Amino acid sequence: xxxxNTHPFHLVDYSPWPLTxxxxxxTLMTGMIKWFYNYNMNLMILGYFIILLTMYQWWxxxxxxxxxxxxxxILVSKGLxxxxxxxxxxxxxxxxxxxxxxxxSSLSPNIEIGIMWPPLSIVTFNPFQIPLLNxxxxxxxxxxxxxxxHAIMENNFSQMTQGLFITIMLxxxxxxxxxxxxxxxxxxxxxxIYGSIFFMMTGFHGLHxxxxxxxxxxxxxxxxxxxxxxxxxxxxxxATWYWHFVDVIWLLLYISVYWWGN
Numbered sequence: 589x590x591x592x593n594t595h596p597f598h599l600v601d602y603s604p605w606p607l608t609x610x611x612x613x614x615t616l617m618t619g620m621i622k623w624f625y626n627y628n629m630n631l632m633i634l635g636y637f638i639i640l641l642t643m644y645q646w647w648x649x650x651x652x653x654x655x656x657x658x659x660x661x662i663l664v665s666k667g668l669x670x671x672x673x674x675x676x677x678x679x680x681x682x683x684x685x686x687x688x689x690x691x692x693s694s695l696s697p698n699i700e701i702g703i704m705w706p707p708l709s710i711v712t713f714n715p716f717q718i719p720l721l722n723x724x725x726x727x728x729x730x731x732x733x734x735x736x737x738h739a740i741m742e743n744n745f746s747q748m749t750q751g752l753f754i755t756i757m758l759x760x761x762x763x764x765x766x767x768x769x770x771x772x773x774x775x776x777x778x779x780x781i782y783g784s785i786f787f788m789m790t791g792f793h794g795l796h797x798x799x800x801x802x803x804x805x806x807x808x809x810x811x812x813x814x815x816x817x818x819x820x821x822x823x824x825x826x827a828t829w830y831w832h833f834v835d836v837i838w839l840l841l842y843i844s845v846y847w848w849g850n
Contacts, residue, residue, distance in 0.1 A: 596661040598653070605646040612638030647806065654823070655815045665822050672826045676833050679796075683837055686789045687844065693781045694849055701780050706850065710782050711774040715846040718769050722762055723842050729758035730835045733804070737828050740811075743818040752808045752824075755831070759801035766794050789845060793837055800834050803827040 616635025623629050654660040660668070694705040701707040713719060736751030770787075777787040807824045810816060816824055 596663040598659045598661070598664045600653075603646070603649065605642050605649070608638060609642045609646070612636075612642055651810065651815060655810075660820075660822070665820075668822055668826070672829060676829060679833065683789075683792070686785065686792070687840070690785050690789065690845065690849070693785060698781075701782070706782050707780045709775075710779060712850045713769070713773075713846060715842070715850060718765055719842055719846040722765055723838065725758050725762045725765070726835050726838050729755045729762075730832060732758065733828050733831050737825070740816060740821055740824065741818055745811075748811060748816075749808070752804060752811065756801055756804050756808060759797055759804065759831075762797055763794060763801070766790065766797075786845060789841055793834070793841055796834050796837070800827070800831050803830060 612635055614635075615638055616632060619629070619632030619635045622631050697703050697705045697707070706712050732751045732754045736748050736755065739745075739747035739751055775783045775786075777783050804827050807816075807827050810823065
């Protein structure tokens with residue numbers, strides 16, 4: 589159904605993208621199982637390809653609806669804000685489950701791991717090397733994304749571009765350092781509960797950094813195409829909220845896992 593001018597709500601048109609995204613995710617998961625058993629990645633690559641095509645076309649349609657068709661009214665924007673808030677709350681509880689597991693295992697270690705934390709066979713990371721550098725990087729990125737946010741509210745195009753670009757570069761730098769840390773890790777995800785919870789927590793956080801960096805990169809492209817104004821830029825504001833959430837989770841993770849947990 590098209591938008592009815594007698595109310596401020598956005599009644600979306602029929603879209604094939606929910607169906608194609610479902611097909612892509614099903615193909616990806618089936619391909620991953622095939623990869624686990626047969627070491628064949630063809631189906632998994634096809635799944636990624638379908639998902640990426642769907643993402644591009646779905647996001648393109650949303651950009652058109654919000655920027656050119658004017659369908660994101662004040663009331664619709666309010667609904668989107670609440671949706672983003674609830675999504676971040678769900679992500680908070682997702683990470684709470686990991687922190688719960690970590691503190692349960694560390695405060696009362698089982699006899700199977702020697703009644704000590706970290707377990708005797710685990711050589712932990714020095715929290716004042718790459719982990720501390722990554723902490724400085726993410727805190728700096730929080731400053732630059734706030735700079736970019738204030739710049740767009742003041743209608744300063746160039747400073748918005750600079751702040752957003754620096755934030756994206758810091759996000760990429762963080763991901764590179766964490767990848768290097770994984771390659772140099774003296775333990776694996778199979779090394780007791782410590783290895784399992786360490787790689788689950790840092791791995792999912794790293795995935796969120798990659799997602800957030802992609803989010804900000806799309807916002808930079810939209811900004812360069814003049815999709816945002818000082819009064820209408822919720823897509824970027826949502827990305828900013830998400831990035832601050834990623835920052836806070838990393839600070840808690842650094843303090844608890846890298847520093848206190850060692």
